[in-house]
Amino acid sequence: MAKIKKTVKTIKIDADKCNGCRTCEVVCSAFHSEPKYSSVNPATSRIRVITHRLKDIWLPVFAGEYTPAECMGRDKYIIDGKEYDECTFCRATCPSRDMFKDPDSGLPLKCDMCEGNESGPLCVEWCLNDVLIFEEREEEVEEEVVIDEMEAGLEALIDKYGYDKLGTAFARLTQKA
Numbered sequence: 001m002a003k004i005k006k007t008v009k010t011i012k013i014d015a016d017k018c019n020g021c022r023t024c025e026v027v028c029s030a031f032h033s034e035p036k037y038s039s040v041n042p043a044t045s046r047i048r049v050i051t052h053r054l055k056d057i058w059l060p061v062f063a064g065e066y067t068p069a070e071c072m073g074r075d076k077y078i079i080d081g082k083e084y085d086e087c088t089f090c091r092a093t094c095p096s097r098d099m100f101k102d103p104d105s106g107l108p109l110k111c112d113m114c115e116g117n118e119s120g121p122l123c124v125e126w127c128l129n130d131v132l133i134f135e136e137r138e139e140e141v142e143e144e145v146v147i148d149e150m151e152a153g154l155e156a157l158i159d160k161y162g163y164d165k166l167g168t169a170f171a172r173l174t175q176k177a
């Protein structure tokens, strides 16, 4: 399998600095609204801040991959004496919860690092407490890894709309190209 170069983007989270203001959720949902900046709805944000107000615990979690099935193994976290639900810090869009799904269409929401925004992810830019730190690096990966990512996205669309509708959409796009 051929190796190709891939740009890996990460957001480092300095959780101790987070005060739970949720500005990151607001700007993320505004950037990803259609048309851009036309509305704000934190339920559509690709970053969600998990909170436990009484204990002053705030932890930003970014939307990750779509998965069509629940996982068999689960993690349990106890932070400062508070036990969190098994799925609380998971980044996946999966059938067992509503997190990281568009509330209207049910389609998975995945962090795209605010693709198209020249200054990088808006949550990083607008977090005034420097909780979120953007990093970018080049890595060599197997070509198969990139194909796997495309397949996961297509799988989500097939689950939602079925093969026939997706086929029609591809046919229309091919005509436009």
Ligand code: SF4
Residues within 6 Å of the ligand: 017, 018, 019, 020, 021, 022, 023, 024, 025, 049, 058, 060, 126, 127, 128, 129, 130, 131, 132
């Ligand atoms: Fe935390 Fe920064 Fe998000 Fe505010 S904007 S909730 S401080 S990560």
